[in-house]
Amino acid sequence: MLPWHKSAFTKLKQMIDQNHLPHALLITGMPQMGKFELMQQLVQTLLCHDQSCGECRVCRAIAKDNPKEILEVPTLIRRSHYPNMVYCRTEVNDRGVESKNIRINQIRAFCEALNKTADDLQIGVLFYADQMNVSAANSLLKTLEEPRDNTLIILLAHNPKNLPATILSRCQSVHLSPAYDEATQTWLEDHISQTQNADFDVAQLLENTHGVPFKVLSELSGDGFIHYQNWQNQLLDMVAHPTTLSQVQDFEGNEVAVLNCLQNLVIEGIRLKSLGHEGGLVELNQVVKTVRPDFLFRLLDDIYHAINLSKTTVNIKLLLDNVLIVWSHITHLKRYPQITRT
Ligand SMILES: [Zn+2]
Known part of the structure; x- marks a missing residue:
């Protein structure tokens, strides 16, 4: 089981053990929290x-049952590899464009499939339940109001606030909360080291993704990870050799991602400095040895501030340039300059 599913699963297990499993269950949580995996486990x-x-x-x-594989083909509903289970989600048209809504004809087909008489438990899983349009939701409500024995409907939703109150009141809900705990960090460390041999502060990565472990992995995989490493290398290079500052590449258009990358480096620097340890990055160890700790904190502050300002109309390129000038000279600054306060 995924470590951050533990409390939600315990709740579900209690319902099963006490025979209190409802006819309709709602699993909520941010995208990529693993709602599908929790449903599978249940x-x-x-x-x-x-x-x-x-x-x-x-x-x-x-x-x-792989949600991508099963559900990408445009169709009203899909059968599971397990014969008594069906899935339903927003349709994908011939051109591969996903509809914004789950429509009433889909919900009708979904409920019909569940209505067939069988001895075994019939299970229906509704992805993105918060994307049902009004008539689809009303149609589902009818089925929820007259629950059949031996039927379980599982709704998965990012944002339960978008579901009608009438539907919510018919469901028992289980929420997957963002995860920052130690068990999740260990899980993440194991999964990162399987694919990349790199030094990451998993606690910080979880912070960056607001506690969504799968998101950390997807951000570090493929192109994203290659870019990240490239940025990290350039950032380390410029602090070791400030003259290379003018040669940076690929930062344009990626200013916020570069700031996030630098933020991780500075946080790691602060951690190493306070512990008196050496880390896996040679250039960073050099910085940590000579830098004034209060300068690292001030730089971190400026990076936070710059990331926040990036949501406004501020010139982010200029802001990043200013931050990088300070970063590249951080070990031999006499006074810390004013950079992001405008
Ligand atoms: Zn088994």
């Missing part, structure tokens, strides 16, 4: 004869 626990063993026919069928 369904396996319900259907597997050995508490989600991961190996039996049922567990394997459910684990095969």
Whole structure:
């Protein structure tokens, strides 16, 4: 189980054990919190004869369901590899464009599929339930108001506030909260080191993504990670050799991402300085050795401020340039200059 799912899953497990599982369940949380994975875990626990063993026919069928693969083809609803389960989400048209809404014809097909008589539990999973249009929501409400035995409807939603109160009142909800805890950090460390051999402050990365571990991984994967490394290298290069400041590349258009990258470096620098340790980055160790700690804190402050200002109409390129001048000279500044306060 994913460590940040623990409390939500415990709540679900209690419902199962006490036979209090509702007819409709709502799983909420920010994008990429793993709502689909929590749903899979719940369904396996319900259907597997050995508490989600991961190996039996049922567990394997459910684990095969990949939301992307199953749901990308335009269709009203999709069947799971497990025969008594259906999925529904916003339609994707022939040109690959996703509709903004779940429509009533989809909800009708979804409820019909669940209505067939069967001895086994019928499960329906509704992705992006907060994107149902009004008539679709009304149609679903009818089914929720007359729940059939042996049926479980699971709604997944980013923002429950967009769901009608009438639907909300028919669902038991479980929320996946942003995760910053130690177990999540350890999980993240393991998963980062599997793909990249790099020094990251996972606590900081979680802060940057507002506590969404999968987002950290996706930001560090593929192109994103290559860019990040390239920026980090250039930032380290300019602090070791301030004359290279004029040669920086690829910063244009990526100012905020570069500021975030520098922010991570400065935070790591502060951490190493306060512990009196050396880290994995040679150039950063050099900085930490000679820099005045209060200058690092002031620079960090200026970076925060610049990131905040980037949401306004301020000239972010100029702001980044000013921050970089200070950063590249941080070890031999006599006085800390005023940079971002305007
Ligand atoms: Zn099993």
